[in-house]
Amino acid sequence: MKESRSVIRHTILVRVSHWLNTLAFVALIVSGVAILMAHPRLYWGEAGGAGSPAILELPLPLNLDQSGWGRSLHFLAAWVCVLNGAVYLASGLRTPPLKNKQYGSLQFSTYVAVVFVLFPLMIASGLAMSPAINAAFPWFVNAFGGHQSSRTIHFFIANLLVLFLIVHVIMVYRAGFRERMRGMVTG
Helix, strand or coil: CCCCCCCCCCCHHHHHHHHHHHHHHHHHHHHHHHHHHHCCEECCCCCCCCCCCCCEECCCCCCHHHHHHHHHHHHHHHHHHHHHHHHHHHHHHCCCCCCCCCCCHHHHHHHHHHHHHHHHHHHHHHHHCCHHHHHHCHHHHHHCCCHHHHHHHHHHHHHHHHHHHHHHHHHHHHHHHHHHHHHHHCC
């Protein structure tokens, strides 16, 4: 006997913001890898560069031609994610949470941690790498332990978000991929 599943319906705002964020997230991953290929080493503190000791050397090929377009795309995609996320969050705060209706407590807690801990830390550590932020608010960069520490924190949070994405897709697949995708595409 086939298990009956409830029909998943999503508003147009949820669907559009989900797919816009998907495109921006892919752009962030691609551009982030391009940035890392330009300098595949991570440091702690303020200083770090070719020849200085790294806390982690990533097994990526060095490619100095990747940095310019990678940084531009990363900056653009990051702001798309921030603005899109703000609209999504504002709309989500107007509706009651679905903790007991659609999500288990572990899944709900994970989504809350991603939205209210990982995303804000990702945005803050990204801003802390900005020379303009450093010039205007040096205390903000110092809160992360320096420019290079911000980059290292940003890298590890990015990996946690990619892990979240992988688990998210696996859970969608296990919960009924066709039904879930239909709900996210057509509502």
